[in-house]
Amino acid sequence: MxxxxxxxxxxxxxxxxxxxxxxxxxxxxxxxxxxxxxxxxxxxxxxxxxxxxxxxxxxxxxxxxxxxxxxxxxxxxxxxxxxxxxxxxxxxxxxxxxxxxxxxxxxxxxxxxxxxxxxxxxxxxxxxxxxxxxxxxxxxxxxxxxxxxxxxxxxxxxxxxxxxxxxxxxKHIPESPHFFEDDQITDKSSRFLASEIVREKVTRQLGDELPYQMTVEIESFTDKGNVLDIHAVILVERDGQKRIVVGKQGSRIKLIGQEARLDMERLFDRKIMLHTFVKVRSGWSDDARALKSLGYDSD
The missing domain is CATH 3.40.50.300 (P-loop containing nucleotide triphosphate hydrolases)
Incomplete structure (x- = not known):
């Protein structure tokens, strides 16, 4: 070279x-x-x-x-x-x-x-x-x-x-111009990264109780200058799963939100207002159309 x-x-x-x-x-x-x-x-x-x-x-x-x-x-x-x-x-x-x-x-x-x-x-x-x-x-x-x-x-x-x-x-990297700016670290949007952070906290909080059929959807991601206002919905397939994620008197969902907010503030270097909710959407994990609407698009 x-x-x-x-x-x-x-x-x-x-x-x-x-x-x-x-x-x-x-x-x-x-x-x-x-x-x-x-x-x-x-x-x-x-x-x-x-x-x-x-x-x-x-x-x-x-x-x-x-x-x-x-x-x-x-x-x-x-x-x-x-x-x-x-x-x-x-x-x-x-x-x-x-x-x-x-x-x-x-x-x-x-x-x-x-x-x-x-x-x-x-x-x-x-x-x-x-x-x-x-x-x-x-x-x-x-x-x-x-x-x-x-x-x-x-x-x-x-x-x-x-x-x-x-x-x-x-040794196997070819000669080529750089495809991305030198300070860029991913191709994913901030909205996507926020949803993944929430999903990680749910996964870590629930452990073996975790419903495999769980995902996170960002309903709104609003830049308010020095604050990002984010509404995240945790989707599960059954009411019983919703109760697990919410926890006793909302204790688990509160902790998920607190931990996710701290990670987001580190990643985005901004103050975060995070609002987390749990909703039931039956059958989403085995429905190709539902998967596509949630960003699982392999086309």
């Missing part, structure tokens, strides 16, 4: 649910953009995370976790989002969880191998390994599974080896 020639490329971050893809994206960006939780399949949409370092711009595509279960429109949508993200990328980061190889990992491997795109494996959550040396024979096991461009043990949570992962990816 000629001296001072700019580079720009798209990198898909893929893996089965809950391996730390969104945590990795947030670590690379240096701020919270993609929502995270211990609940599998928290990520539902493709999201671009843009990281510009000197002359190189990395455009990361954070994807929903790929999984084998099918049947609901929402499941099918998320698998299509993840699969479509592999088209026309310059490199793929295949994130796996420590030494745990599952059928879903095998399915992801088969998918990425069909692309003929350079694949860098990120062995994530190594901070949880009691014996860190176990990772070295495991790297040899992985090398036997496929022709990977590189294999890098990392901790997305702690930031360990993330710079090494970026260096491994940089």
């Amino acid at each position: 000629s001296e001072n020639q700019s580079r720009c490329g798209f990198i898909a971050i893929v893996g089965r649910p809950n391996v730390g893809k969104s945590t990795l994206l947030n670590r690379i960006l240096g701020q919270k953009l993609a929502i995270t939780s211990r609940k599998p399949q928290t990520t539902r949409h493709r999201m671009l995370g843009i990281h510009t370092e000197a002359d190189t711009q990395y455009v990361f595509v954070d994807t929903p976790g790929l999984h084998n279960s099918k049947g609901r429109a929402l499941n099918d949508y998320m698998n299509k989002e993840a699969t479509d993200s592999l088209r026309d990328v310059d490199a793929i980061i295949f994130v796996i969880d420590r030494l745990r190889w599952t059928e879903d990992d095998e399915a992801v491997l088969k998918l990425v191998q069909r692309t003929k795109t350079p694949v860098v494996v990120a062995i994530n959550k190594v901070e949880r390994l009691e014996n860190k040396n176990e990772v070295f024979p495991y790297i040899e096991t992985l090398q036997a599974k496929g022709d990977f461009a590189d294999i890098v043990p990392i901790s997305a949570l702690q930031g360990t080896q993330v710079e090494s992962l970026l260096a491994a990816i940089e």
